[in-house]
Amino acid sequence: MALNSVNTNVGAMIALQNLQVTNNELSQVQNRINTGKKVSSAKDNGAIWAIAQGQRAEIGALNAVKDSLQRGQSAVDVSLAAGESVSDLLIQLKEKALSATDTSLTSSARSALNEDFKSIRDQIATVVDNAAFNGVNLLDGSSTGGFAALANVSGSTITVASQDMSLSGSVVTLGASSEINTASAATASLALVTASIDNVGASLAKLGTGSNSLGTNLTFVGKLQDALEAGVGNLVDADLAKESARLQALQTKQQLGVQALSIANSSTSILLGLFR
Incomplete structure (x- = not known):
């Protein structure tokens, strides 16, 4: 009771x-x-909160990876644009050099061709010098190691090799003082220009492959980041x-x-x- x-x-x-x-x-x-959120602090569920914090750290680190890849892609794309301009200029130089091999040219005509040749030649140097993004120039020989962009949060990198397109360099073999003021000089310059055109084409192919690699990895990192954010949401969202x-x-x-x-x-x- x-x-x-x-x-x-x-x-x-x-x-x-x-x-x-x-x-x-x-x-x-x-x-x-x-x-x-169903888990907004450690006291709600310590284990789940710790896992979520770890994944948030991964997501934050991937932001740095994306920034590095985007900088690398921009630097390479600038180099590609400049390299294509160099290739176009070399084609013009080949036309001038071939015309100057004609032994029947008058001195005034040869002189005019030579002035055009030198002007276009100097434009190559200008284009190469201006092919910089954020202080990185892959065409003037200053970036001997190329551009190394972060590939993942562990610090691995994707490296795009530099291509020295400066005059008298390893790619553009045409000299900074090359001229076509005589038939023999025109013949020599023609050979250098022809070799340079082939070299620049090969270098642009390498830069294009590098840009594609950076773009592919950037897309993957974006998808990975989305997947991690979804995973964190599944853990902590209400x-x-x-x-x-x-x-x-x-x-x-x-x-x-x-x-x-x-x-x-x-x-x-x-x-x-x-x-x-």
Whole structure:
């Protein structure tokens, strides 16, 4: 038989305990709705939070990889554009040099051809000198190691080799002082220009392959980053539809708990009737 006492109200204590449990659950649901996360701190679920933090670190590191790949791709693309201009200029030089091999040219005609030749020759040097992006020039011989872009978060790199297209370099063998002022000089310059055209074509193919490699890896890194972000979301994001339904249920349960506590608290007043 339950003890009738004004000092100890067991029913009220049980009702209060149940109400506190409901309030704690309601607070948890409200926090999930406010943050959109079922695990927003280490105290929610230490293991899951630690895993999520580790993956967030990977995602952040991949941002650095993407930045490096984008810089590398830009540097290579600038070099490709400049290299194509060099190739076009060499084609013009070949026409001038071939014309100058004609021994029947008058001195004035040969002089005019030579001036055109030198002007176009000097444009090659200008194009190569200006083929820089963010301080990196893959065509003037200054970047002997090429451009090494980050490939992953472990620090591995993708290297695109530099192609020295400066005059008298390994690719453009035409000299900085080459002329076509005589038939023999024109013949010599023609041979150098022809070899240079072939060399530049091969160098552009290498740069194009390097640009494609950087672009392919950049696409992969973007997809990997998206997959990691989705994985983190699966670990920590709350199902708001489910939490909304649970909120409604807990609010109803809370109201019922308050009613139960009120009934339990009023039960001791019934004892007054025993003394009338």
